[in-house]
Amino acid sequence: MAQTVGIGFCRRSLLCGAASAGLAAVLPRGGWGNPRTVRDHKLVAAVAQASIVGAAAPATQVWAYQGSVPGPEIRIRQGDRLRVLAENQLPQETTVHWHGIRVPNAMDGVAHLTQPPIGTGQSFLYEFDCLDAGTFWYHPHTKSFEQVERGLAGALIVEEAQPIAVDRDLVWMLDDWRLTPEAQISEDFGHMMDVSHAGRLGNTVTINGRVPEQFAVRSGERIRLRLVNAANARIFALEFQGHQPFVIALDGQPTEPYMPERGRIILGPAQRADLLLDCMGRPGDKFTVIDRFYPQQQFRLVDLSYDKGAPLRQSPLDASMRLPPNPLADPALQEAVRHTVEFGGGAMDPKLMRGMNRGGSGRSGMMSEMMDRMRRGAIWTINGVSVPGNEHAHAPLLTLDRGKSYVLDMLNDTEWWHPMHLHGHVFRVLSRNGRPNGRREWLDTVLVAPKERVEIAFVADNPGDWMFHCHILEHQQGGMTGTIRVA
Numbered sequence: 496m497a498q499t500v501g502i503g504f505c506r507r508s509l510l511c512g513a514a515s516a517g518l519a520a521v522l523p524r525g526g527w528g529n530p531r532t533v534r535d536h537k538l539v540a541a542v543a544q545a546s547i548v549g550a551a552a553p554a555t556q557v558w559a560y561q562g563s564v565p566g567p568e569i570r571i572r573q574g575d576r577l578r579v580l581a582e583n584q585l586p587q588e589t590t591v592h593w594h595g596i597r598v599p600n601a602m603d604g605v606a607h608l609t610q611p612p613i614g615t616g617q618s619f620l621y622e623f624d625c626l627d628a629g630t631f632w633y634h635p636h637t638k639s640f641e642q643v644e645r646g647l648a649g650a651l652i653v654e655e656a657q658p659i660a661v662d663r664d665l666v667w668m669l670d671d672w673r674l675t676p677e678a679q680i681s682e683d684f685g686h687m688m689d690v691s692h693a694g695r696l697g698n699t700v701t702i703n704g705r706v707p708e709q710f711a712v713r714s715g716e717r718i719r720l721r722l723v724n725a726a727n728a729r730i731f732a733l734e735f736q737g738h739q740p741f742v743i744a745l746d747g748q749p750t751e752p753y754m755p756e757r758g759r760i761i762l763g764p765a766q767r768a769d770l771l772l773d774c775m776g777r778p779g780d781k782f783t784v785i786d787r788f789y790p791q792q793q794f795r796l797v798d799l800s801y802d803k804g805a806p807l808r809q810s811p812l813d814a815s816m817r818l819p820p821n822p823l824a825d826p827a828l829q830e831a832v833r834h835t836v837e838f839g840g841g842a843m844d845p846k847l848m849r850g851m852n853r854g855g856s857g858r859s860g861m862m863s864e865m866m867d868r869m870r871r872g873a874i875w876t877i878n879g880v881s882v883p884g885n886e887h888a889h890a891p892l893l894t895l896d897r898g899k900s901y902v903l904d905m906l907n908d909t910e911w912w913h914p915m916h917l918h919g920h921v922f923r924v925l926s927r928n929g930r931p932n933g934r935r936e937w938l939d940t941v942l943v944a945p946k947e948r949v950e951i952a953f954v955a956d957n958p959g960d961w962m963f964h965c966h967i968l969e970h971q972q973g974g975m976t977g978t979i980r981v982a
Contacts, residue, residue: 531572531574531575532572532575532576533575533578534571534575534576534577534578535578535579535580536569536577536578536579536580537561537579537580537581537582538560538561538566538567538579538580538581538582538591538633538649539560539561539562539581539582539584540558540559540560540581540582540583540584540585540589540635540647541558541559541562541584541585542556542557542558542559542584542585542586543556543557543558543559543562543563543646544556544557545557545563545564545646545704546705547564547672547674547678547699547701547704547705547706548674548678548699548706549705549706552678553677553678553679554678555672555674555678555679555680556679556680557645557646557680558585558642558645558646558647559646559647560647560649563704564646564704565646565648565649565650565670565703565704565725566633566647566648566649567649568649568650568666569633569649569650569651569652570652570653570654571625571651571652571653571654572653572654572656573625573626573627573628573653573654573655573656574624574625574626574656575624575625576622576623576624576625577621577622577623577624577625577651578620578621578622579591579620579621579622580618580619580620580621581613581618581619581620581621582613582617582618583613583614583615583616583617583618584615584616585615585642586615587615587637587638587641587642588606588612588613588614588615588637589612589613589635589637589642589647590604590605590606590610590612590613590619590635590636590637591604591619591621591633591634591635592604592605592633592634592635592636592918593621593623593631593633593651594631594633594634594765594916594939595629595631595632595746595747595767595921595939595940596623596625596627596631596651596653597626597627597919597920597921597957598623599623599957599959600919600957600958600959600960600961601959602621602622602623603636603918603919603959603961603962604621604633604635604636605636605887605918605962606636606637606885606887607885607886607887607888608887608888608960608962608978609959609960612637625653626821626822627653627747627748627821627822627823627921628653628654628655628656628747628818628819628821629652629653629744629746629747629748629749629767629769629821630650630652630666630721630722630723630744630746630767630769631650631651631652631653631747631767632648632649632650632651632668632723632725632765632767633648633649633651634647634648634649634725635647636887636962637885638885639968639971639972640684640685640695640727640968640969640971640972641684641685643725643727643968644672644673644680644684644695644727644968645680646704648668648725649668650666650668650721650723652666652721653747655819657819659719659743659814659815659816659817659818660717660812660814660815661717661718661719661771661812662713662716662717662718662807662812663716663718663719664718664719664721665718665719665720665721666703666721666723667702667703667720667721667722667723668702668703668704668723668725669700669701669702669722669723669724669725669726669731669762670697670700670701670704670726671696671697671698671699671700671701671726671727671729672697672698672699672700672701673695673697673698673699674697674698674699685969685972687874689728689969690874690969690970690972690973691841691842691874691973692841692842692911693728693911693912693967694727694728694729694764694967694968694969694970695727695728695968695969696728696729697726697727697729700729700786700794700796702796702797707796707797708797708798709781709797709798709799709800710784710797710798710799710800711800711802712774712776712799712800712801712802713774713801713802713804713806713807714774714775714776714777714778714780714801714802714804714805714806714807715774715775715806715807715808715809715810716773716774716807716808717771717772717773717774717811717812717814718770718771718772718774719743719769719770719771719772720740720769720770720771720772721767721768721769721770722760722762722767722768722769722770723767724762724763724764724765724766724767725764725765726764727764727967727968727969728764728967728968728969729764729788730761730762730763730764730788730789730912730942731761731762731786731788732759732760732761732786732787732788733759733760733762733784733785733786733787733796734757734758734759734784734785734786734787735758735772735784735799736782736783736784736785737776737780737782737799738772738773738774738775738776738782738799739754739758739773740754740755740758740770740771740772741753741754741770741771741816742754742755742760742768742769742770743769743770743771743816743817743818744767744768744769744818745766745767745768745769745936745937745938746766746767746921746937746938746939746940747767747769747821747939748821748823748921748936748937748938749817749818749819749820749821750934750935750936750937751817751934751935752771752816752817753934759787761788761942763912763914763940763942763966763967764914764940764966764967764968765914765916765940765966766914766938766940766942769818771816773811773812774799774801775810775811776799776801777801778801778802778803778804778806779801779803780801781798781799781800781801782798782799783795783796783797783798783799784796784797784798784799821921821937823921823937824954824956825923825954826900826901826902826923826952826953826954827900827954828900828902828925828952830899830900831899831900831901831902831952832895832899832900832901832902833901833902833903833904834893834901834902834903834904835878835903835904835905835906836877836878836892836903836904836905836906837877837878837879837905837906837908838875838876838877838905838906838907838908838909838913838915838943838965838975839875839876839877839879839908839909840873840874840875840876840881840909840973840974840975841874841875841909841910841911841970842910842911843910844909844910845908845909845910873973873974874970874973874974875909875965875970875973875974875975876974876975877892877963877975877976877977878892878977880892880977881973881974881975882974882976882977883972883973883974884972885972887962887976887978888960888978889977889978890978891960891977891978891979891980892963892977892978892979893977893979893980894979894980894982895955895979895980895981895982896955896981896982897955897956897958897981897982898954898955898956899954899955900952900953900954900955901952901953901954901955902925902950902951902952903922903950903951903952904948904950905941905943905948905949905950905951906947906948907943907944907945907946907947907948907949908946909945911945911967911970912942912943912944912945912967913942913943913965913967913970913975914940914941914943914965914966914967915940915941915943915963915964915965915966916939916940916962916963916964916965916966917939917953917961917962917963917979918961918962918963919957919959919961919981920939920953920954920955920956920957920961921937921938921939921953922937922938922939922941922951922952922953923935923936923937923951923952923953924936924938924941924949924950924951925950925951925952926949926950927948927949927950928947928948929948940966955981956981957981958981958982959980959981960978960979960980961978961979961980961981962976962977962978962979963976963977963978963979964976964977
């Protein structure tokens with residue numbers, strides 16, 4: 496549990512006071528300002544030690560909130576106000592971004608865009624109402640490709656006023672780590688091979704910060720299992736052998752319950768899925784959860800190990816699986832303004848490859864452009880523009896009128912997957928490659944396959960400058976990021 500703090504902590508930092516003083520000026524009309532209860536927490540980011548791979552190996556030096564990896568699980572009720580004092584004891588500047596939560600722009604935690612970075616020894620007070628129930632998470636937005644990889648991430652759970660009936664409500668924070676033989680985090684952050692290809696894929700996969708062996712279940716119980724992909728780049732495709740999980744929410748937003756295709760739950764970096772898992776195996780049974788996303792790297796994630804005691808019940812719990820909807824504005828599709836967004840660059844960039852295949856001066860020019868991109872770290876583009884590094888304040892990619900509906904027609908003209916995340920908003924996924932989405936899906940991060948075209952729609956109802964970026968954090972660092980302004 497996070498430590499409870501009082502507002503008196505705010506006096507310790509000018510940054511903290513500035514954030515509080517400016518809050519009233521940035522609250523959207525009709526969105527915030529009438530919380531039922533205020534919940535105070537404290538997050539201290541500092542160097543710590545964690546037993547990631549078990550007692551037989553050395554402890555791993557990590558960066559952690561409150562000394563734990565992942566950070567403390569914050570639970571709050573829908574409609575309550577969350578107030579978090581973030582204190583930085585790291586050797587770098589940092590921030591805290593509240594991923595998927597629709598917050599006022601000043602609370603979004605993006606260094607140089609929505610706030611000054613929190614310097615070493617400084618604090619910042621985040622304060623916002625939790626409008627939507629669901630599964631969210633928090634992490635830095637300063638050198639994210641390094642700070643998240645070192646362990647700075649945690650779950651934020653906003654509970655429904657009347658939760659559905661389950662026997663247990665649990666979070667699995669999925670992550671991977673690139674560890675040395677000494678169980679230490681490899682220091683090759685931002686390596687050009689990672690930036691230009693699939694991102695930083697680790698060699699050690701964890702659930703809640705530990706390499707798991709078994710996950711104990713009881714015959715007959717129903718579990719609400721909240722999956723959070725906190726990895727820098729790894730995409731998961733999980734199969735629960737011997738079980739038929741129902742997906743009831745994606746990215747925190749309720750969906751009509753359904754069984755996923757081929758039983759696989761696919762999660763790109765930053766995506767979440769809430770599952771209902773009816774454990775109907777026999778006492779003493781054991782079933783494996785397998786990841787099958789990368790064909791040459793399939794692995795056993797964990798075993799579901801059934802207790803030998805008597806079943807809790809003989810048949811699945813007879814209770815509704817449907818979650819109540821969140822208060823989202825539905826886009827008016829007939830009136831929506833359309834924008835085309837194209838993602839480019841990366842290794843085997845199709846545009847560069849086409850130029851080189853033409854030969855002659857075209858080939859020479861393309862080779863020169865490729866080398867220049869690598870020198871500048873500008874590997875990826877959105878609409879032909881690359882914005883590498885951590886300076887997130889720059890000219891907006893798009894400027895949208897507040898309150899209007901928009902459709903983004905996104906084309907992934909690269910050879911790589913991209914989980915595209917829009918801050919401050921939630922969007923509907925309308926179609927993929929021209930085929931209408933068969934489900935009414937609301938997301939904040941959409942996984943776009945190589946060469947895929949995806950249409951999303953949303954109401955631009957949250958004013959401010961918002962990041963729009965690939966959540967493979969090395970791709971973001973290498974230029975696949977931009978700003979969408981709502982004014």
